[in-house]
Amino acid sequence: MRNLIDIKDLSVEEIDNLIKVANDIIANKEKYSHKCDGKKLATLFFEPSTRTRLSFESAMLELGGSVLGFSESSSSSVSKGESVSDTIRVVGCYSDIIAMRHPKEGAPLVACQKSVVPIINAGDGGHNHPTQTLTDLLTISREKGRLNDLTIGLCGDLKFGRTVHSLITAMSRYKGIKFVLISPDELKLPDYVIENVLKKNNIEYCETKKIEEYLPELDVLYMTRVQKERFFNEDDYVRLKDYYILNKAKLETAKKDLSILHPLPRVNEINTDVDDDPRAKYFEQALNGKYIRMALILMMLGIK
Numbered sequence: 001m002r003n004l005i006d007i008k009d010l011s012v013e014e015i016d017n018l019i020k021v022a023n024d025i026i027a028n029k030e031k032y033s034h035k036c037d038g039k040k041l042a043t044l045f046f047e048p049s050t051r052t053r054l055s056f057e058s059a060m061l062e063l064g065g066s067v068l069g070f071s072e073s074s075s076s077s078v079s080k081g082e083s084v085s086d087t088i089r090v091v092g093c094y095s096d097i098i099a100m101r102h103p104k105e106g107a108p109l110v111a112c113q114k115s116v117v118p119i120i121n122a123g124d125g126g127h128n129h130p131t132q133t134l135t136d137l138l139t140i141s142r143e144k145g146r147l148n149d150l151t152i153g154l155c156g157d158l159k160f161g162r163t164v165h166s167l168i169t170a171m172s173r174y175k176g177i178k179f180v181l182i183s184p185d186e187l188k189l190p191d192y193v194i195e196n197v198l199k200k201n202n203i204e205y206c207e208t209k210k211i212e213e214y215l216p217e218l219d220v221l222y223m224t225r226v227q228k229e230r231f232f233n234e235d236d237y238v239r240l241k242d243y244y245i246l247n248k249a250k251l252e253t254a255k256k257d258l259s260i261l262h263p264l265p266r267v268n269e270i271n272t273d274v275d276d277d278p279r280a281k282y283f284e285q286a287l288n289g290k291y292i293r294m295a296l297i298l299m300m301l302g303i304k
């Protein structure tokens, strides 16, 4: 039985195949509309979500399956003291596959050890978000036509931004990737990602506080929200939350074919005047999240 806890649980070949299937789904939606007839997806979200939960549910519905679950732990028996492991074991009696989000790093890994059905990590604390990474890879691949030979700027909260950690891990397996890490000192990429991913794989990278410094070189600019919910101190959040605000004027020096991505939700880090710029791809990215999750559900249920 397959679980997806970390993006490294998938080989590069499997990721490339998921992208291929997602592109086929986009081109031939009807062909897939009964692939999951009779199958049930449970979405167990112990932390808020719009895109991940609803795109998973929409993905399963478009495959002909059905969905059940909860969107906050207060409406489950976890609020009475039931453990996550027991919850997962029981939900496996009612479903064929589970997508789970939890504020604690490692919770989906613990859960999958007791589960009788496949578990998909839909985000665990500040750690990982592998299905957002699949979404990002599908978007980059569709926009740039490749996943190699790219200069990727990652901007904002690189410390707590789990999507950044998973994306760096995934892209480091492709050739010719250079990262520009743009953050204030307080929100720099954690040492464990620098040591275990970037340095270990000899990936070229540089760090800067100024978004303007490397902007003209970027093929992809991946903006992120400052993760308010992971801060211990409100004053620190208030001081850092508007450190970067991308607007149309700042994009003047950027490449004409830059792709601007954001896992969303955004707060202030991308001004709405960027939304109409043809380089803004974050809403397409959100839509791609549904298609790649359709491909992933098929793969994990072993449906051709």
Ligand code: CP
Pocket: 048, 049, 050, 051, 052, 053, 123, 132, 263, 264, 265
């Ligand atoms: N990108 C993302 O994970 O969004 P949600 O928190 O709305 O699911």
